[in-house]
């Protein structure tokens with residue numbers, strides 16, 4: 001099964017809808033993006049399940065920040081697309097596609113969680129969904145973002161280790 005078909009099936013299971021345009025964009029990205037793991041984030045309307053905004057992670061070679069995670073990039077893109085935030089409730093969904101074309105664990109790192117917490121009210125977010133495996137999305141509500149443990153992403157932790165050596 002193609003990865004985009006897996007994604008459509010998974011989204012459908014939870015009542016979310018990936019339009020043809022969004023799928024084309026993901027396919028284009030998967031073809032041209034050379035990163036090992038690809039993360040995609042989606043802001044969806046909680047009532048209709050339709051994608052309002054989406055984007056993927058990016059690594060910058062020479063500028064700071066060195067990488068921007070998909071969830072932060074998508075939220076920033078959404079802000080730049082709208083003049084005011086529509087009053088509809090929204091979910092944020094984050095998925096990870098591994099180099100072997102599998103859907104795998106995409107739980108947000110602590111830095112993204114902080115960013116999401118700071119924008120939760122403003123964006124009228126309801127839940128955060130993240131891929132666990134091919135058939136499951138984990139779900140976090142606002143309280144979970146304060147209660148649960150979140151990891152530093154590998155990029156951040158290796159950079160911290162590098163800093164310690166100097």
Ligand SMILES: [Zn+2]
Pocket residue numbers: 069108109110111112113153
């Ligand atoms: Zn992150």
